[in-house]
Amino acid sequence: MSVEAVCTVVLRMPALRPDDHLQVRLGGGETRDLRYDRQADEWTVPLDPAAHPEGVDVVVLLDGDPQLDGPLHLTSAELAAPTCRLDGRVHFARHHDVLVGESHVARHFFPGDPDTAHRYDVIVVGSGAGGGTLAYQLAETPWRGGRPPRVLLLEAGSYLFGTHTGNLARYQPVGPDVYPNIFHHWGAFGRRRWRAADAESARARIAQGLNLGGRTLFWGASAPRMHRWEFRDWPETVRDELCDVWYDRAEQLTRVTPLVPSAYQTMVKARLRELPALADFRHFDPPMAIEYCGPVPGAVPAGIWSAAELLLSRAMQDDRFGNLRVHLNHEVVGVERAAGEVTGVVAYDHLAGRDRTYRLADDGVVVLAAGTVGTAVVAQASGLADDDPLVGRGITDHPIYVVKFWVRQGGDWYSRFDSSKTVSRQLTDAADVDPAHPYSVTLDLGANLNQFRFVNALEFTGADLATIDGKMPGELVFMVEAPLVEQNAVTRTESRPEGAKPTALPTIRIHSSPRADQVQAALDKIAADVVRAFGGDVYEQLWAPLGGVSHEVGTMRMGRVTPGRQRPGVVDENLRVRGHRNLYVCDLSVFPNSPAANPTLTLAALALRLAAHLST
Numbered sequence: 001m002s003v004e005a006v007c008t009v010v011l012r013m014p015a016l017r018p019d020d021h022l023q024v025r026l027g028g029g030e031t032r033d034l035r036y037d038r039q040a041d042e043w044t045v046p047l048d049p050a051a052h053p054e055g056v057d058v059v060v061l062l063d064g065d066p067q068l069d070g071p072l073h074l075t076s077a078e079l080a081a082p083t084c085r086l087d088g089r090v091h092f093a094r095h096h097d098v099l100v101g102e103s104h105v106a107r108h109f110f111p112g113d114p115d116t117a118h119r120y121d122v123i124v125v126g127s128g129a130g131g132g133t134l135a136y137q138l139a140e141t142p143w144r145g146g147r148p149p150r151v152l153l154l155e156a157g158s159y160l161f162g163t164h165t166g167n168l169a170r171y172q173p174v175g176p177d178v179y180p181n182i183f184h185h186w187g188a189f190g191r192r193r194w195r196a197a198d199a200e201s202a203r204a205r206i207a208q209g210l211n212l213g214g215r216t217l218f219w220g221a222s223a224p225r226m227h228r229w230e231f232r233d234w235p236e237t238v239r240d241e242l243c244d245v246w247y248d249r250a251e252q253l254t255r256v257t258p259l260v261p262s263a264y265q266t267m268v269k270a271r272l273r274e275l276p277a278l279a280d281f282r283h284f285d286p287p288m289a290i291e292y293c294g295p296v297p298g299a300v301p302a303g304i305w306s307a308a309e310l311l312l313s314r315a316m317q318d319d320r321f322g323n324l325r326v327h328l329n330h331e332v333v334g335v336e337r338a339a340g341e342v343t344g345v346v347a348y349d350h351l352a353g354r355d356r357t358y359r360l361a362d363d364g365v366v367v368l369a370a371g372t373v374g375t376a377v378v379a380q381a382s383g384l385a386d387d388d389p390l391v392g393r394g395i396t397d398h399p400i401y402v403v404k405f406w407v408r409q410g411g412d413w414y415s416r417f418d419s420s421k422t423v424s425r426q427l428t429d430a431a432d433v434d435p436a437h438p439y440s441v442t443l444d445l446g447a448n449l450n451q452f453r454f455v456n457a458l459e460f461t462g463a464d465l466a467t468i469d470g471k472m473p474g475e476l477v478f479m480v481e482a483p484l485v486e487q488n489a490v491t492r493t494e495s496r497p498e499g500a501k502p503t504a505l506p507t508i509r510i511h512s513s514p515r516a517d518q519v520q521a522a523l524d525k526i527a528a529d530v531v532r533a534f535g536g537d538v539y540e541q542l543w544a545p546l547g548g549v550s551h552e553v554g555t556m557r558m559g560r561v562t563p564g565r566q567r568p569g570v571v572d573e574n575l576r577v578r579g580h581r582n583l584y585v586c587d588l589s590v591f592p593n594s595p596a597a598n599p600t601l602t603l604a605a606l607a608l609r610l611a612a613h614l615s616t
Contacts, residue, residue, distance in 0.1 A: 005050060007079045009034075011043040011060065011086040019195065019202040020062060027057035027071070034060075049079040062092045063205075064187045098191065098210050100329050100350045101158035109315040110159060110212070112327040114352070119361035121149040122614065123345050124369055125332045125378065126156075128214025129600050130586040131369025132307025133253070133607035136314055139324035141615045144363070148323040149615070152358055153311070154347050156331035156370075157210035160189060161217065161308075183304075186218035190550075194373060194490075197509035204397075204510050206547030208371055212328060213308025215371075215550050216600070221304045223256045223289040223601040224423060224440070228431040230481055233592040235560050235573040239431065242605050250605035251287070254305040258285035264418035268445065268534075271413075272424060277529040280437060281424040289601070330356070331502050334382045335366055335583065342366045342583045348502055355499050365582040365614060368556075369607075372589040373490055376555035377506050379577075380492040387579055390570050392491060394484035394554040395508065398594040399516035400544040401478040403527040407445065409470035411535035416472075419446025425596070432565070438481040439519060440596040441526060445474045445534065474536050478523050481596040482513035484554045510546050513594070551599055553591035560592065567592060574613050575606065586610050 009024065011034065016022065022034040022043050034043040047056070056079070057071040067090045078084045121143055124135045135153040143149035161182060190207030209215035225247050231239035250256075259265065269283045289305040314324055330347040336357070337343070344359040345366055360366065368375040376392040385391040407414050424441040488511060494504035531538055546552070559569020559578075570577060571590050577583040586607050588599055595602070 005048070006046045007049055007081060007084050009045050009047055009058070009074070009084050009086060011090060012041065013043075013087070013090065014041075015092075016043070016062075017195070021064070023061040023064075025059045025061060025066075031061070047074075047079060047084075049076065052076070052079055055079065060086065060090045063192060067092055098156050098329075098331060098350055099158055099160065099189065101160075102329070102351060103159060106159035106328060109312060110326040110328055112330075113325060114349070114356065116356050116358055118152075119150070119359050119364070120152040121361050121364045122367065123152045123154065123358055123360065123364070124367045124586075125154050125345065126214060126369035126371060126374065126587065127153055127212050127311060127326070128209060128307055128369065128371065128587065129216050129603045130588070130607050131367065132213060132216070132311055133604045134367060134369065134586050134611055135324060135326075136307070136310040137608055137611035138614065139314055141611055143615055150361065151324045153324065153326045154330040154332055154345065154358070155210075155212055155326065155328050156350075156374075157191075157212065158328050159308075160211040160213075183218050183220055186215075186550075189218065190215075193505055194508045195493075195505050197489075197491075197507050200512075201508055201510050204508070204546040206373060206397075206508065206510070206552055207550065208374055209550075210331075211308075212311060212326070213306045216306040217308055219304075219306075219550070219600060220598075221289045222442075222598045223251070223254060223287050223305075224284075224597040225287075226595045226597045226599075226602050227425060228429045229426075229433050229435050229438075230593070230595040230597065232432055232434070232565075233483065233560060233567055234558060236431075236562060238558070238573050238606075238609075241609060242602065246605035246609045247601070249608050250601055253310075253608070254289040254601065254604055255291045256287045256289050256601065257291070258287055259421055261285060262418065262420075264415060265420045265422070268413075268420040268443070269422055271533055272422065272443070272530070275529050275533055277526045278424055278441070280426050281441065282427055284423045284425070286421055286423040286442070287601075332370065332378055333496060333502055334378060335368075337382060337580070337583075340579055341581050350501075353501070360582070363582075365584060367584045367586050367610070367614075369585070369587045371587050372552045372555050373506065373508070375585055375587055375589045376490040377492050379556065380490075380506075381496070384570075384577065385492075388570055390557065390568060392555050393489045394486055394557060395488045395490050395510055395552055396482055396484045396513060396554045396594045397510065397546040397552040398482045398596065399480040399512055399519075400549065401480070401516075401520075401523050401527075401541070402544055403476040403531065403538060403541040405474045405476075405531050405536035405538045406471040407474055407534055407536050409472075413445065413534040414472050415446070420444070437519075437522065438515065438596060439523070440479045441530075442477040442479070443474070443530060444477075446472060474531070474534060476527050476530060478519075478526075479596045479598070480513070480515050480519055482515045482594045484557065484593060485511060485513055487511070488554075490555050510552070512543070512546060516543060551588070551594065553588045553594050553599065556585045556587075556589035557592045558590050575610050584610065584614070 025031045034045045055075040060067045124131045191210045192207045196202035272283045329350040332347045334346045422443045426437040491507045556570045560567040575584045
């Protein structure tokens, strides 16, 4: 870059925070970070006018999301000046805003009911894998005495997508993107509603799915069971019941099936069994929550499972199951308590711009299922942290190590049309054992898999997306089990004026588990052996940012009372908040560790188990 002729592009936006990640993408695809000047409260990036004699198109990105205005053209005259200001020309959908909407479809299937005189047997807060599954199951489970329960589900966000719009099973990728489902758009719809406690926490990518179905609309459908050793910190009764009963039922509900076997997949697993670095591992066809073929011949596959799909299917049968009510755009701000009992839930109605209080019937219960961050904030706003200092503490995400490589044309494992996905786990299933390999190993070969991730989708351009310039993509993903990091925390720092729109952001301190450093050498050895075995060339390896795949856990942890392995907890083995007769939690916040497995299936199983417990 020429030193004597530099144009400083400047952006000043009062709505931006110093811990925001701001970038500018130039017309040729190059992306540069904007730097924050604390004294001037401005964001700047230098450009060389000589490199852009005809001007340049730029797009500003906030946490990876492009501005709403589309590309801006900076003319050569603007670049010739010492400073080019973008003030007033850039607008974003802020990540801490709830996406409020009231479409015709939402009004038809989820009309809500502002009448707060109703009394409910169960009020569920949040509609993701925990809350959505729980509400769905309760709606068809006889309540105490045999009558249908009156269930109210409160969701802060709106109905974003028809549940199958982007989730139909496809072999071919769509356009230049690898992903054939809504998962790819998580960056645009995940809400980042928190402030970082320090510089390390600011690098985390934790986001909430404030919409019907929660984060199940944006997931890769990987649905493994946790192995018995991953339950070391769990109550034994929960572990045994999940393994004996509830995993089976959750797999039926979420349509979990292994990948359709192929000759290429069989050969890949055989090759993995030959590798010394994986001698202690089993190699599986990964269980996926995807319906690959219709339940009867000629039926249309249903695609990727989501909690929104469950709730929509229940709403479409409303004449038969009118006992489930779903109120969208209702952000819960607290629960009302009296003498160890919950009497109601206070929610801010984003459409009406006012608070509404929904009451319980006699012997009714409230279930918080707003996620590891959301539930902790509601609990703290309701005073639960005054009763239990563990509320909000321990937020942890398992370390994830990613190794990306190319398999070159002409090699034994190169294929234009085949793809493979395998999961490898250590052989031991023994409980209460800290294994030598506390992680899972996922190997993807080929680009037609919904899980395959590339940082920049522009790497995939051209007619044939399965092979790029004679190269077949491969990826290794290591998910590392991690105990809760006790110094991590979600902290509610501001009180909300009664009736005001919820805008106060909690502060999150989240640092990586020490497990990352402990297993680094082992992961590098496995990666080197696997890449070499398939004739690959590594082009990138990195630790993924915390929260990047939405697996954070721990702020309302389950306790364990086994002699010799006692661990205090916020909720008991039935997910009931200690000291409260009728307050429960059903989301990832109850996990007392961060497992090596994707936790979605386990959460769905916990929801089914809780539905059975509440109904009796």
